[in-house]
Amino acid sequence: MVYSGVLTKMQTEFSEPIQYYLVFKNDFIHVNQLLNKTISIKLIGHQCLSCGLDRPIYRQGFCKSCFFDKPVAGDWIMRPELSTAHLDQEDRDLEYEKRVQLQPHIVYLANSSNVKVGVTRKTQVPTRWIDQGAHEALEIVEVPNRYLAGITEVALKDYVADKTNWRTMLKNDIKDEDLLEWKQKLKAYIPEEAQPYFIENNTETHINFPVEQYPTKLKSLNLTKTPEYSGKLVGIKGQYLIFEDQTVFNIRANEGKVVELDV
Structure with missing residues (x-):
């Protein structure tokens, strides 16, 4: 067909x-x-x-x-720390940016090729992890806007990767990691503004691909x-x-x- x-x-x-x-x-x-x-x-x-x-x-x-013109492709999509809707400042279309940026966001750890930190809207859990080919993932913080998630990710990428090696992911050349242990290690490096949003008690999500x-x-x-x-x-x-x-x-x-x- x-x-x-x-x-x-x-x-x-x-x-x-x-x-x-x-x-x-x-x-x-x-x-x-x-x-x-x-x-x-x-x-x-x-x-x-x-x-x-x-x-x-x-x-x-x-x-x-x-x-280069549409709000759906603004720089803050790939770099959430550049979000400005919480300041009532427009990038390309403030109404759209408020709708997307001013909602709960998750900073997470995922293991697809290695342990990495990432950001996604809460509504995109676990879709974002599936799209990245992660076989395990864990939320670290849940914040009320994209900016706070972005600055948290920036702070944590000094201590953990923020990219997936797609070749390693597809070869399944990966090992299991204790993401709860990683979360506790990284807690001290979360920016002060985001510390109140740290998730104390949760468990890993495991994903099985066909x-x-x-x-x-x-x-x-x-x-x-x-x-x-x-x-x-x-x-x-x-x-x-x-x-x-x-x-x-x-x-x-x-x-x-x-x-x-x-x-």
Whole structure:
């Protein structure tokens, strides 16, 4: 069966294992059901996730114009410490920024390739951890706005990583960590403004991904360079499709591309 549509990050359902869905305008695919089946992917165009025009995708699914103009791509998205809505200061659109920034945010530890610190809106737990391919995660603080979460992350990255090594994550070359122990180690380094929001009593969340075969050598599929590809799906982890020939395809990194899927 042939499906076509604009790629956006896979939607997920927290279960054993994680359930994945590719959602298009008029249809959706339950990706778990495609395991051990051959999938063909063909690039047929582009569609900016903001303006909807057929323009080359610059970053995060946006064309260059929207990436530099639209509030959904403001610098504070990737660097939450730059948030200013709590000061009533506008970056690109104060109404939008207040709506997103002035809500509960979580600073967390996740183990996907190594222990890392990260920030997400409370409503995105555990989705954010799933998207990163973390097999265990733990909340550290819950703060009322994005700025406090951002300065906490900045302070903690002096003592723990803030990036995931995607190759290590996909190879599953990782070890279990005691995140509760890490949380206690890092407590002293939380900024004074965020100390009252430290979460004293909680437990790790464990995540199981639908992967039947992990790759040992990775080949990343770039649709711009290779607009057509076909392979047997053997796993899904984070926002990656893993194929039997050790090709991996990052759905999130290809948002805004219009594809045709033959499954």
